[in-house]
Amino acid sequence: MKKLLFLLLLAVGTLAARAGTYAYLTFVTTDGAKVSVPVESLSLTVSGSTLTTGKQSFTLANLAKMYFTVADESNTTGIGKLADATNRDVQTATEVYDLGGHRVAKRQMKRGAYIVKTKQGTYKLVVR
Numbered sequence: 001m002k003k004l005l006f007l008l009l010l011a012v013g014t015l016a017a018r019a020g021t022y023a024y025l026t027f028v029t030t031d032g033a034k035v036s037v038p039v040e041s042l043s044l045t046v047s048g049s050t051l052t053t054g055k056q057s058f059t060l061a062n063l064a065k066m067y068f069t070v071a072d073e074s075n076t077t078g079i080g081k082l083a084d085a086t087n088r089d090v091q092t093a094t095e096v097y098d099l100g101g102h103r104v105a106k107r108q109m110k111r112g113a114y115i116v117k118t119k120q121g122t123y124k125l126v127v128r
Contacts, residue, residue: 022068022070024069024071025053025069026067027066035074036071038054079114090109097113097114111128114127
């Protein structure tokens with residue numbers, strides 16, 4: 001237990017040294033849930049097997065990892081259902097990404113699946 005606590009504190013110290021431009025510290029639990037905590041006035045407290053930061057508490061055994069991020073990852077939004085492409089869908093898109101996460105210009109879209117962001121939401125789009 002002391003070794004785990006020491007490694008946790010060492011990791012936090014190392015991460016804090018690199019956290020200059022990051023706004024959140026994100027915790028990932030063993031079930032995959034993510035919780036982001038703002039780094040301004042960040043305070044971590046370990047009591048027994050519980051890590052507390054602000055209003056969030058975690059059991060140390062349930063933490064998979066933690067890292068600094070520029071955006072709050074705990075409030076992720078889902079991507080809507082798969083839709084067949086229409087000219088209107090492509091024209092109203094504000095951003096288009098391929099499945100590798102690379103931004104694609106609308107005129108470069110070929111056959112395949114894309115993630116399309118519009119003012120109404122984000123969804124998967126299939127170009128046939």
